[in-house]
Amino acid sequence: MSSANLKISKLCKRYGDFVALAPTDLDVAQGEFLTLLGPSGSGKTTLLSLIAGLAQPDGGQVLINGVDVTYGAPYERDIGMVFQNYALFPHMTVAQNIAFPLQMRKVDGAAVRKRVAEVLEMVHLPQLAQRLPRELSGGQQQRIALARCMVYRPSIILMDEPLGALDKKLRDHMQLEIKRIHRELGTTIVYVTHDQEEAMTMSDRICLMNGGAIEQLGTPADLYFRPRTVFVADFLGESNLLDAVVTHLDGDQVGVSVRGQAGIGRATVNGHAPRIGQKVKLMLRPQNLRVNASEPADSQIACQLRDIMVTGSLTKLYLAATADAGTSLVASYPTCQLGQHYEIGQTLGLSWHAADAVALAE
Template identity: 65%
Template sequence: MSSSSLTVQKLSKRYGEFVALAETDLTVAEGEFLTLLGPSGSGKTTLLSLVAGLARPDGGAVLIGTDEVTYSAPHLRDIGVVFQNYALFPHMTILENIAFPLKMRKVQAEEARRRAQEALEMIRLPHIAQRYPKELSGGQQQRVALARCMVYRPSIILMDEPLGALDKKLREHMQLEIKRIHRELGATIVYVTHDQEEAMTMSDRICLMNSGRIEQLGTPGDLYFRPQTLFVADFLGESNLLPAKVEAIAGDEIALAIGSRAVKARALADGKVSTGDTIHIMIRPQNLSIELAKDGDDDRLGATVTDVMVTGSLTKVYMKASDEELPDLLAAFPTRASGQTFRIGNVVALSWHGTDAVAITGNAGA
């Protein structure tokens, strides 16, 4: 299967006064797996629809490779689309369903049958060729929908929440299957989801969207460990977001005073901060060290445990900060049969390594 790059230039879409997609620039490399992530109404499905040709933009351009396809009909774009609803024809066998796009493209019957069987081999379901959709599980139907998309070898595959109707275990299995198929085909895939874990698991890069705009674009690690705005830090995973004042700068590390008690701390910054700035810092729960408070802990954040939850592999400790200016806090650590336990009402002291805290100066979406 050949793959192509995808370029979006100042693409936009409005519905009356509502801005579904503000002017947007985006480039997806050939063979890349890019996920469009965001809450409902963030613009991710609108962007996918404009790329697929299922909606007409108000401005901008869509290029597949070097060919502009902004106003081309969907079937002329060399794009395959997989939707959440499988849209299989109930009166056709699975082999006929998969071969149908080739029939529409006037591929000879014997060649269409051969390629449809190859696609079934790719999704590891060669034995179901003569069954009908009603005889398959949801996961099998979704794999068939993927095979039907792949069979005519589009240069770009678009997926709109394709696993949304599956249960958690099957969803995780299908994530691995799609990643495997992506590796084997080398296809360019643009994938839409609102599921953070799915985006983190599957993507080469994530395009996080909010209110019709790109909030941040980067690798899963970029967005998780170095969020650029409060929205990104808050949306992607659990986080502690603390207001702080910059007291000094040394390279990419800054010294801070946190809250009304001016607790001293350190964090990483990206060079966009100045001494005296009021910012936020983000510490992920697993990077927050927690101990029962003792004398001499005045240099650490103090808090009172309000709840403890054992989720299985992780234990989560919820806390109310002693400083009323600070938000509630969360620490997480691996669950162990022995070791420190915490109970509701415990007074604790919190700390972290400076390299595990990140300064956030952007406020978009907050």
């Protein structure tokens, strides 16, 4: 990916005393797929609206391809938008819906027909050109909305929860379709969702927002394996967050004890310099916990099995630390018919590699 074609500098928005977006800096590279992720009220839709020109900022700057569009109208920005509600004209055919943005831009008829045919091929729906929107499925309507956005070749495509109205199977299919189209087009996409799985699946980078500010910006792997805050660790994916205390320092690793139990294990640190005696949260992903591992480990904790749940592809074990029943953990592993079977009440040893655990400042 090359230099940024979307640059945001100190952009902010308030509604009275409420800070919808704190001063924010963000660069999005040409051809990048960036997802704005976060809970309701985190600022992701506000940021998208400011980029689109659907809201006016109280300060800061938006540059698209080096042009200041901070206070420009939406039609003055080189953007396209796809919404959760497809906003197709019900009285127009698919081809007419797609052609509409080109006709507004005074493109001649032959070029319109050619480009409509091209994008219909790209979304794999050329056979539906003469149908009306009511004759299409939800997934087909979403692909037509995407085709209408792509047909005038905007530099940036903004997507606001575009798959929110679809069922899970169709969502999964459309995620693959959007990724395929993104690869073919090479267009920059800024995508808003509250769905963590969707963000992990589709993004080059994730901008995780919290309380009107960027909590962490990085690749899906960065945020998942190396969260910088407890919020990131807790929001993205399933994790065990245990109360712990730093017992010794060793470069980018620390020794920790859980609820005063000595010698529990080791973890990595990310983004802060801890000190001995400091309280931290120990993040352990369920799939990184080994159950009754045969090889010796320098990080381990004894637990009592409280419950077992087979979720399909994964089996989850719900456990409590034997030394402190208030410390609960979840371990998971791929479900296998011939796999190890455990009994409720059984004492199990959980162990982990220091590289798979993260100590986070509280």
